[in-house]
Amino acid sequence: MGVLSGPQTGDLRTPDGRMMSMGIHQELTARTRAVLPSWLALYYDEPIAIDRGEGRTVWDLEGNEYLDFFGGILTTMTAYSLPEVTAAIAEQAAKVLHTSTLYLNQPMIELAEMVAEMSGIPDAKVFFTTSGSEANDAAMLLATSYRKSNQVLALRNSYHGRSFTAIALTSHRSWSPTGYSGLSVHYVQGPYKVRSPYKDLSDDAFVDAAVADLQQVIDMMTSGDVACMITEPIQGVGGFATPPDGFFKAFKDVLDQYGILFVSDEVQTGWGRTGEHLWGYQAHGITPDIMTFAKGIGNGLSIGGVIARAEIMDCIGANSISTFGGNPLVTAGALANLKYLVEHDLQGNAFKQGSRLYEGLLPIAEETPWILELRGRGLMLAIETVEPGTTQPDSRRAGRLMEETRKRGLLLGKGGLYGNVLRISPPMTVTEEEIDTATAIIAASVSVID
Ligand SMILES: Cc1ncc(COP(=O)(O)O)c(C=O)c1O
Numbered sequence: 428m429g430v431l432s433g434p435q436t437g438d439l440r441t442p443d444g445r446m447m448s449m450g451i452h453q454e455l456t457a458r459t460r461a462v463l464p465s466w467l468a469l470y471y472d473e474p475i476a477i478d479r480g481e482g483r484t485v486w487d488l489e490g491n492e493y494l495d496f497f498g499g500i501l502t503t504m505t506a507y508s509l510p511e512v513t514a515a516i517a518e519q520a521a522k523v524l525h526t527s528t529l530y531l532n533q534p535m536i537e538l539a540e541m542v543a544e545m546s547g548i549p550d551a552k553v554f555f556t557t558s559g560s561e562a563n564d565a566a567m568l569l570a571t572s573y574r575k576s577n578q579v580l581a582l583r584n585s586y587h588g589r590s591f592t593a594i595a596l597t598s599h600r601s602w603s604p605t606g607y608s609g610l611s612v613h614y615v616q617g618p619y620k621v622r623s624p625y626k627d628l629s630d631d632a633f634v635d636a637a638v639a640d641l642q643q644v645i646d647m648m649t650s651g652d653v654a655c656m657i658t659e660p661i662q663g664v665g666g667f668a669t670p671p672d673g674f675f676k677a678f679k680d681v682l683d684q685y686g687i688l689f690v691s692d693e694v695q696t697g698w699g700r701t702g703e704h705l706w707g708y709q710a711h712g713i714t715p716d717i718m719t720f721a722k723g724i725g726n727g728l729s730i731g732g733v734i735a736r737a738e739i740m741d742c743i744g745a746n747s748i749s750t751f752g753g754n755p756l757v758t759a760g761a762l763a764n765l766k767y768l769v770e771h772d773l774q775g776n777a778f779k780q781g782s783r784l785y786e787g788l789l790p791i792a793e794e795t796p797w798i799l800e801l802r803g804r805g806l807m808l809a810i811e812t813v814e815p816g817t818t819q820p821d822s823r824r825a826g827r828l829m830e831e832t833r834k835r836g837l838l839l840g841k842g843g844l845y846g847n848v849l850r851i852s853p854p855m856t857v858t859e860e861e862i863d864t865a866t867a868i869i870a871a872s873v874s875v876i877d
Pocket of ligand 1: 500558560561587588589659663664693694695721722731
């Protein structure tokens with residue numbers, strides 16, 4: 428079937444050969460189930476296919492319009508069909524798509540310079556990959572080679588990707604299909620306090636308890652010469668679990684005693700989405716040794732990367748390439764996207780609109796007995812649903828909220844270990860009017876759920 432547009436229906440045969448008429452979404456759902464893996468989860472009881480987008484609005488193949496407050500998992504960072512990005516891609520595509528890393532690559536060099544400068548890491552060098560998983564793989568290659576150790580610390584409730592290495596760093600049952608790994612990974616207490624032994628502690632006491640846990644893990648489970656700790660400043664897939672400011676400074680003080688490198692996975696938190704800071708790590712008064720990024724920088728183009736101090740980046744003793752990593756097409760598009768973000772102060776907009784969204788949602792969260800908490804930073808907010816009066820996760824109500832908001836024209840994301848967290852993270856050009864529309868839709872949807 429070719430490229431389709433506008434409201435459509437399709438025809439399919441029943442097992443006994445009769446033709447049945449169905450909507451295009453129903454037809455594509457059946458074909459997806461037949462030919463794509465069962466573990467590729469789809470949103471919604473009746474899945475949708477997004478046909479096109481403009482700004483923060485998308486249209487599905489059956490002609491329905493939605494305000495998109497998930498941006499393809501925080502990946503459409505600036506806007507859909509942003510003319511500056513579209514033009515840069517078209518211009519580069521008309522010249523050359525790919526040359527390989529064997530030749531000098533002007534847009535890649537320019538993007539690396541910009542990213543290194545923005546990173547806050549001194550004497551920074553950048554290596555581009557095609558995804559966040561591959562960026563984290565590269566970070567582990569650097570850290571384990573530099574430290575000559577395969578021991579790694581990660582946080583409980585983390586997600587770092589789907590490659591073999593990234594799965595090993597992930598501490599989240601729903602996203603951990605295998606326990607095999609060449610790394611020796613130990614997971615320490617992360618920022619997610621709910622249902623942990625520390626759930627009733629104040630922020631300060633929680634930080635102290637988490638540091639004590641970290642110390643004990645290093646002392647009891649490692650030989651001390653750990654390569655690195657990898658963290659998400661706000662845990663994305665884990666349901667936007669947000670630590671108190673300074674949490675990672677307290678961790679880093681311990682890590683520094685052993686020379687353990689600090690890796691900040693900024694795949695979701697990067698580029699100003701948290702509003703107050705360009706990078707999630709900056710809420711903690713630290714500078715990481717290594718940082719990874721992906722998703723938003725390409726606005727949908729397949730690009731990720733790792734940034735590290737030159738002495739760490741250059742410690743690799745053999746050649747290493749990524750055939751497609753940072754090719755001219757993706758770096759030209761990412762460069763235009765990043766320039767737009769900086770020139771239009773989208774970090775400032777994330778702060779302003781994120782605050783407005785938080786203030787709009789707070790009374791709804793406070794009045795609703797099955798909403799445990801509203802949390803997050805900037806344009807990275809989450810609602811956790813529970814059985815009223817308990818901390819028992821309630822994925823049924825989270826699912827209903829997804830369906831009800833969608834019915835009213837708003838797309839949100841889901842997350843959390845139990846699928847009971849709604850994630851709200853629109854493109855960073857979102858307007859005040861769109862924030863108010865989304866808030867009203869969430870309020871109306873919450874009000875019909877018992
Ligand atoms: C924090 C974090 N790191 C890494 C990844 C993996 O990125 P990718 O899916 O591009 O491999 C993700 C993806 O959701 C992520 O959220």
